Amino acid sequence: MQILKKYPLLILFAAFLIITSIADMFVSRREFSEMENRYLEQRPKFSFAQLWRNEYTPKYEKYVNDQFIGRDGWITLKSVSESALGKIENNGIVYGKEHHMFEYYRTTDERRIELNTGFINKFIGQYGEKTPITVSIIPNSYEILDDLMPAGLENIDQQAVIAKVYSELDSRAKTLDLEPVMRRAVAEAKKNNPQSFPGTESQIYYRTDHHWTTLGAYHAYRAFIQSRGLQAVELGALEPLAYYVDGFYGSYYSKCKLFSAVPDTIEVYDIPFDSITIDGEEKSTLHDLSKWTVRDKHAGFLWGNNGLTVIKSENNLNHAEGETSRVLLIKDSYGNPFAPFLTYSYDEVWVIDLRSLPQKMSELMEENSFDDVLILYNFMNYASDTNVAFMTY
Structure with a gap:
């Protein structure tokens, strides 16, 4: 309890990572994102040759990022928070009047x-x-x-x-x-x-x-x-x-x-x-x-x-x-x-x-x-x- 009181954010963040990692193991992998209108990265095939050439790790990072549990929800949360801060541009798209982009x-x-x-x-x-x-x-x-x-x-x-x-x-x-x-x-x-x-x-x-x-x-x-x-x-x-x-x-x-x-x-x-x-x-x-x-x-x-x-x-x-x-x-x-x-x-x-x-x-x-x-x-x-x-x- 003393550790929890002393480092609450650290403990909560660690718990979050553990819970999402476990949950991620039981979630089926998506091939296509309707929200983003694109194909998502799939699990790369492991080989020592790719690992040695530093080709495997970047692919795996993209795979984890694309397949992260609740990805669509996190994207929406990011959009909500940016709008609350008054941001009018994201990823090269500007927000205009009458809901035009x-x-x-x-x-x-x-x-x-x-x-x-x-x-x-x-x-x-x-x-x-x-x-x-x-x-x-x-x-x-x-x-x-x-x-x-x-x-x-x-x-x-x-x-x-x-x-x-x-x-x-x-x-x-x-x-x-x-x-x-x-x-x-x-x-x-x-x-x-x-x-x-x-x-x-x-x-x-x-x-x-x-x-x-x-x-x-x-x-x-x-x-x-x-x-x-x-x-x-x-x-x-x-x-x-x-x-x-x-x-x-x-x-x-x-x-x-x-x-x-x-x-x-x-x-x-x-x-x-x-x-x-x-x-x-x-x-x-x-x-x-x-x-x-x-x-x-x-x-x-x-x-x-x-x-x-x-x-x-x-x-x-x-x-x-x-x-x-x-x-x-x-x-x-x-x-x-x-x-x-x-x-x-x-x-x-x-x-x-x-x-x-x-x-x-x-x-x-x-x-x-x-x-x-x-x-x-x-x-x-x-x-x-x-x-x-x-x-x-």
């Missing part, structure tokens, strides 16, 4: 931007004479929702960088500036729904994720189609096809684990189609419906980031008898909710994700003809993606 983005890779612009120029030089090419870089949420950002953050001026990229592109390509489009869309959404919280059906960017919403993607689609002199489907015509997926905690939440985060609602349109093939395999649905019930719900759009997706339909409002119009969309994950809208303006929609393209771009361009090519990337991905180089192969 934003990227803390004060530096960018200028060299990568320069390289990617060069790769696109090479693509334009190869194919821009016979095929109209449009390049569009999507502003990420903090650039557009700046009124919801904490004061004095001093993030990178996305629009200035985007304008510089556009000025350096081969003149044979057209550019589509989405900054004013997104700002008008946000203003329109606020007008239609003055109480923007929760307002999930009128948001242009998600609160807890880095993507634009389906509505944001629609506004960009309409701007692109109008720039090509074609007819776009009206939003009102799509409303009967809409359904909603609740409980979406996106990539920003997965980084910061804010305990008071308000989940997003994903809007999906059940757009009709004749066929959809992904890397040669035919699918029966436009989206992966099984993803609507798991944590990474956004991965359900268009079955995720696959190499080559081809959608054929009879939706085309611009269809000419006896002709088949095709559009090629070269995109990142922002393009997944965007692509289905294109079925209303082209007979065939070809979608490429360079991260997993199953063939050379040169082969695809030689074997097929396209009425339009749209290169669509979000700003932060454009500034970091090393796969744009595959556009030139």
Whole structure:
């Protein structure tokens, strides 16, 4: 008792370690964390060789950290305590107004931007004479929702960088500036729904994720189609096809684990189609419906980031008898909710994700003809993606 009175914190801490260690022995190991949206470290296989090279101990430490009993609860407790202290940033995510989260983005890779612009120029030089090419870089949420950002953050001026990229592109390509489009869309959404919280059906960017919403993607689609002199489907015509997926905690939440985060609602349109093939395999649905019930719900759009997706339909409002119009969309994950809208303006929609393209771009361009090519990337991905180089192969 004297020792307990003299060193209470030390005794309690030792007891805590013993109890949690014993309890940890009887808890089953998890492979995936729904809260963090990632696979957890599993027990590494022991070998004296790895131990000698100091490879085993770091792996085992990661394993213990990931599999610690009650990990989700400890993460929540950390978030609660930090909020109580007034902290507005965690793990690169900043907490804004109306429950919005934003990227803390004060530096960018200028060299990568320069390289990617060069790769696109090479693509334009190869194919821009016979095929109209449009390049569009999507502003990420903090650039557009700046009124919801904490004061004095001093993030990178996305629009200035985007304008510089556009000025350096081969003149044979057209550019589509989405900054004013997104700002008008946000203003329109606020007008239609003055109480923007929760307002999930009128948001242009998600609160807890880095993507634009389906509505944001629609506004960009309409701007692109109008720039090509074609007819776009009206939003009102799509409303009967809409359904909603609740409980979406996106990539920003997965980084910061804010305990008071308000989940997003994903809007999906059940757009009709004749066929959809992904890397040669035919699918029966436009989206992966099984993803609507798991944590990474956004991965359900268009079955995720696959190499080559081809959608054929009879939706085309611009269809000419006896002709088949095709559009090629070269995109990142922002393009997944965007692509289905294109079925209303082209007979065939070809979608490429360079991260997993199953063939050379040169082969695809030689074997097929396209009425339009749209290169669509979000700003932060454009500034970091090393796969744009595959556009030139």
